[in-house]
Amino acid sequence: MTLNFSHLQSIGWTNYFMQQLSAQLSFDELTALHSDEEPTNQPYAVFRITAIHRDRIEAIGELGSSNLISTDLLCPPEFRPTSLFLAVGDWVLAERAEEHWRIKLVVEPKSRLQRLSVDQPQLIAANLDYLWIVTSANQDFNLKRLQRYLALALEANIEPVVILTKSDLCSEAELEEYLAQLKKLNCHLIHAISTLEGTGLDTLKTYLNSGTSIALVGSSGVGKSSLLNALAGTQQEVAGIREDDDKGKHTTTARQLFFIDSADEKAHGKVAVIDTPGMRELQLFNSQQGIEETFADIHSLAQDCRFSDCHHEQEPGCKVREALENGTIDPSDFNNYQKLLKEDEHIKRRDLGSHAERKHQRSFSKMVKTMNKEIW
Numbered sequence: 001m002t003l004n005f006s007h008l009q010s011i012g013w014t015n016y017f018m019q020q021l022s023a024q025l026s027f028d029e030l031t032a033l034h035s036d037e038e039p040t041n042q043p044y045a046v047f048r049i050t051a052i053h054r055d056r057i058e059a060i061g062e063l064g065s066s067n068l069i070s071t072d073l074l075c076p077p078e079f080r081p082t083s084l085f086l087a088v089g090d091w092v093l094a095e096r097a098e099e100h101w102r103i104k105l106v107v108e109p110k111s112r113l114q115r116l117s118v119d120q121p122q123l124i125a126a127n128l129d130y131l132w133i134v135t136s137a138n139q140d141f142n143l144k145r146l147q148r149y150l151a152l153a154l155e156a157n158i159e160p161v162v163i164l165t166k167s168d169l170c171s172e173a174e175l176e177e178y179l180a181q182l183k184k185l186n187c188h189l190i191h192a193i194s195t196l197e198g199t200g201l202d203t204l205k206t207y208l209n210s211g212t213s214i215a216l217v218g219s220s221g222v223g224k225s226s227l228l229n230a231l232a233g234t235q236q237e238v239a240g241i242r243e244d245d246d247k248g249k250h251t252t253t254a255r256q257l258f259f260i261d262s263a264d265e266k267a268h269g270k271v272a273v274i275d276t277p278g279m280r281e282l283q284l285f286n287s288q289q290g291i292e293e294t295f296a297d298i299h300s301l302a303q304d305c306r307f308s309d310c311h312h313e314q315e316p317g318c319k320v321r322e323a324l325e326n327g328t329i330d331p332s333d334f335n336n337y338q339k340l341l342k343e344d345e346h347i348k349r350r351d352l353g354s355h356a357e358r359k360h361q362r363s364f365s366k367m368v369k370t371m372n373k374e375i376w
C-alpha cells in the first residue's frame with residue numbers, strides 16, 4: 001500500500017523527509033512502515049516534535065488514516081541530553097513500545113538552529129523555512145543584534161525575514177529612517193507592521209502557506225506574541241487531540257511549536273510556528289559561514305586582500321582598510337563582523353576538546369546500532 005502522509009503534509013512533511021527517512025531505514029523497516037496494519041498494531045509511525053520538556057517529549061503524528069494525534073514519546077538514552085540531539089520541529093520515526101511510542105531515529109533535518117546556552121550547545125528548532133527576526137521601531141532597535149540573528153539564520157540555511165513592529169510608535173520620517181537602516185542588512189525580506197493598527201499583516205500572511213515552518217526571534221517585548229495572535233486570529237493552540245491524557249496541554253516552555261491555520265486556500269492547512277521567549281541573549285557558535293554571509297560585502301573584499309590571513313589592520317594591499325577609508329563600508333559593520341568572527345573562533349578553540357569527545361560518542365553509538373542491526 002502507499003503511505004498516506006496527507007495529514008503530515010499539512011504540518012510540514014515533504015518528499016524531502018521521505019527520501020531522508022528511506023535512506024536511513026533498512027528494507028524490512030521500510031516495509032513495516034508501509035504496513036497495512038490497523039493503527040493499533042502499526043509498528044512504526046512518524047511524528048514531529050512539538051515540545052521538549054525535562055521529563056517528556058511531545059509530538060504530533062498520524063496513525064493509519066486517522067487525524068493528527070498528539071502524544072508523548074519515550075526518549076531512549078542515545079538521544080540524551082535532548083538539547084544536543086533533539087529539537088522542536090524535528091521529524092522522528094518512533095516504534096511501538098506496548099502502549100507507548102519510543103523514538104527510534106531522527107529524520108535527517110533540512111535545517112537546525114542552534115546556539116550556545118550557559119556554555120553548552122543547544123538546539124533551538126529544526127526544519128524551518130523562515131526565521132522571522134523581530135525588532136520594534138523604538139529603543140529596542142539595534143542593527144548589531146539583528147546582524148547576529150541574521151548570521152544565525154544564514155548559517156542554518158533558513159530564509160531570514162526582518163520584521164519591524166510597532167510602526168505606530170514613530171513618525172513617517174522616523175519609520176523611513178529605520179527602514180533605510182534595515183536595507184543595509186544582507187536581507188531582502190523586510191516588513192514594517194503594527195499589530196495595534198493592523199498594518200502590514202496582509203503581507204505577512206503571504207508567508208503562511210500550508211506546511212510552512214517559521215520561528216520568531218527577537219528581544220522580549222518587541223511584540224512577537226501579539227503578532228502571532230494577530231495572524232492566528234485566535235490564541236495559539238496546539239493542533240491535534242491528545243491520544244492519551246490531557247496533562248501539560250499548554251505548558252509554557254522555551255521550546256514549543258504551535259500550529260496556526262494557513263492563509264492559503266488549502267483546507268486544514270497548518271503553519272508551524274515557534275516562539276522563542278527564552279532567547280534574549282544569542283550566543284552564536286560554529287557560525288563562521290553565517291557571519292561571512294551576513295557581511296557578504298566585507299567578506300568578499302577580504303578575499304581580495306594581498307595576504308590571505310590579513311587582519312585588516314596595517315597590512316599593505318588590504319582591500320578592507322581601503323574600503324573603510326573611502327567610506328564604502330561602514331566602520332560599525334566592520335567592527336561587528338570582526339567581533340562575531342573572533343567570538344566564533346574563540347569558542348571553536350575552547351570547545352575543540354569537548355566537541356571532539358561528543359563526536360566520538362556519537363560515532364560510537366552509531367557503531368553499536370549498526371552492530372545490533374547486523375545481529376538481527
Ligand SMILES: Nc1nc2c(ncn2[C@@H]2O[C@H](COP(=O)(O)OP(=O)(O)OP(=O)(O)O)[C@@H](O)[C@H]2O)c(=O)[nH]1
Pocket residue numbers: 165166167168169193194195196197218219220221222223224225226227276277
Ligand atoms: N504600540 C504598539 N504596541 C504593541 C504592538 N505590538 C505589541 N505591542 C505591545 O508590546 C508589548 C509586548 O508585546 P508581546 O507581544 O508580549 O511581546 P513579545 O515579543 O512576545 O515578548 P516576550 O513574550 O517577552 O518575548 C505589549 O504590551 C503589547 O501590547 C504594536 O504594534 N504597537
Ligand SMILES: [Zn+2]
Pocket residue numbers: 302305306310311312313315317318319320321
Ligand atoms: Zn585586509
